[in-house]
Amino acid sequence: MSQGSAGTDSWAASQLLVAFLAVFLLASAHAAPRISLSIDDIRSPILSARGIRAALTGTRAAQLEITLDEITAQGRVWRNLRFSCPTFRLGERIDCEGGTLHLSGSAAIPAEFSYSSREKTLDARIRTVSEGAGEDWRLAARWAGSAWEGTLTVANGQAARIAGLLPDREKASLAFVKGAIDGTIRIRGTAAGPEGMEIGLAVAGLAFGDASGLHAGEGIDARLDATAERQGGAWMWRAGAAWPRGEVFWQPLYLTGRGHRLDASGRLEGDVLHLLEGRLTLAGVGEVRLAGEADWANGVLRDLDLHTEDLDLASLFEHILKPFLAGSSFAGLGVSGRAGAGLRLRDGAPQRLVLDLRGAAVEDEHGRFAFHGVDARIPWQAQGVSSADIRVGGGRLEGVPLGAFRVPLQIGGDEVFIPHMMVPVLDGEFILKNFHASHEADEDWHWQFSGRLSPVSMQKLTEALGSRPMYGTLSGTIPRVSYADRVLGMDGSLLFRVFDGTVEVRGVTVRDPFGRAPALEADLDMHELDLGMLTSVFSFGSMQGRVDVAVHGLELFDWKPVRFDARVASSPGSYPRRISQAAVQNISALGGSGAAAAIQRSFLHVFEEFGYSRIGWSCSLRNGVCEMGGIASEHSDQGYVIVKGGGIPAITVIGYNRSVDWWELLDRLQRVTQENVQPIFK
Secondary structure, three states: OOHHHHHHHHHHHHHHHHHHHHHHHHHHHHOOOOOEEEEEEEEOOOEEEEEEEEEEEOHHHOEEEEEEEEEEEOOEEEEEEEEEEOEEEEOOEEEEEEEEEEEOOOOOEEEEEEEEOOOOEEEEEEEEEEOOEEEEEEEEEEEEOOEEEEEEEEEEEEHHHHHOOOOHHHHHHEEEEEEEEEEEEEEEEEOOEEEEEEEEEEEEEEEEEEOOOOEEEEEEEEEEEEEEEEEOOEEEEEEEEEEEEEEEEEOOEEEEOOOEEEEEEEEEEOOEEEEEEEEEEEOOOEEEEEEEEEEOOOOEEEEEEEEEEEEEHHHHHHHHHHHHHOOOOOOOEEEEEEEEEEEEEEOOEEEEEEEEEEEEEEEEOOOOEEEEEEEEEEEEEOOOOEEEEEEEOEEEEOOEEEOOEEEEEEEEOOEEEEEEEEEEEOOEEEEEEEEEEEOOOOOOOEEEEEEEEEEEEHHHHHHHHOOOOOOOEEEEEEEEEEEEOOEEEEOOEEEEEEOOEEEEEEEEEEEOOOOOOOEEEEEEEEEEEEHHHHHOOOOOOOEEOEEEEEEEEEEEEOOEEEEEEEEEEEOOOOOOOEEEHHHHHHHHHHOOOOOEEEEOOHHHHHOOEEEEEEEEEEEEEEOOEEEEEOOOOOEOOOOEEEEEEOOOOEEEEEEOOOEEEHHHHHHHHHHHOOOOOOOOEO
16 A cells, blocks of 8 residues: 555544544543453444454553454445554543554554543544645534534645545546645534534645546645535535636646636535525636536436626637537637527426627638628527527638628527528529428437529639639539438539539538548539630640530549549530640640650641540549540550541540559649640651
């Protein structure tokens, strides 16, 4: 047993032994003198002991020796206890000076007491030197008739001694406890039991930790002042606690003492604790008023009424709410503004919640979204439907500016409904329709919606996204989108218009969309994209014509492609088909080393642009390798045809490398759109 553990056990044992001595010595004062006393067994609701032996020895019986084989209290067992008093006086007063308490395997603890049957007083004291400082625990008791009063006074008491009185399971979980305690505990009562209590305690430098490492404190200074009075069958109590200094980690919370304070009053009836009035002041956050009821014995909260009017959202989120989001996609949020709230619980279940926001803002540190100027009143009740008033001054989504909008939110029980909402997006707007979210017990939230995007300028959109400028407009229809079991899915096809063509997205499934590594599956078809508009966006050279693009079996992990089958082909129909020298060279570069462009007649290399009849290119991505091909019906002995010549002058582009590393291919695309290279002709 370690020295600290032995001291803890010794202190607990000494408290119990003092109680036993009081009984023994009271009896001795009125009985015939005896040299020894032996008791096999003592049992009471508070403690039990066996193998008790007491003896008076020495000249004029001035030395007292008491041994106990075993004593049990609060489910804890101590064995081989011994108390010795070299200076023991038995008369009108019973005094012990210079006594020591021994527990098997531990150092002796100095202890002394004085008992007066005439004055009806008991004074017991333990004084030690611990960690270089004096430690003093003093119990003074007096009684008259059926009334009694006891006062415990502590000066520099070591917190580790109190830890020894905890139940075995809680005590075993502690790795260490240290710190100093000063103050008094005063209890008064009658033969019927305690009637009143006063507590004034302060702790300094308190530190603790458990074996799991999930709960710890360091440098804690705190003070508790409390009073309690019995009234009939209940205790009326009042308490105040202050925490000016120190740090506590209580998984997942990390809190620092900055002047926090709790003031409360209530009633204790049996195992039911009533909080009639409570006020919690969190420094830098705000004040919360509390009332409620709890099953004290089982640690179950039955009822709670909480109200607060003015909380600082930035501090509240940083110190209280953010730790619970660690590891999620919302861990990097920044929040500001003021808030009020009201909460009502009955029988452990929430019945009503009201949230008020004033000038609130939220921003994702990764730049995914931001909203500002949020003013809202959001009422919720377990039964019935209520309407919320939410107004947002503006924001941005992935860098795209959003104008001011209003959210007509309807809330009832575990359901949320938005029938229709319009959000300005650049020079267009997004229309949200029939948003419905709900959840059942032991399930995550699931929701669904549909919508529409009115024409948005591609030039403004690309500027907002910081990408190459594009021209034209973007618009589309969003079919039913749903989310359940951490999977986002889409019924039907997502339709957009871009580059004067149409884009159709089908079979969209996103697993864990709000996690750290989302996985997406989809099929994508683009029809009749204008090559002139498309190639003008990049430094790729100019092309005239239209193309169809198909990307089937697309799989993204953490938004990076891992599998797909893609094909680009000329759209059917009659339209101009021209390609510049720069575009020819860049397309040739996609085929890798050895790719070449051939024209019908060598002297035509002086032309700046050429005609073509068809374009075709494909990539099948597997295991990081792109297997490339060209026009399905056209091939050469050594390669595949990407561009088939047509008209005058005409040109044909052939690719030779069929297997290319995907990231190398992307690097090629980046180079050919940034470098000003000249075509090579045969």
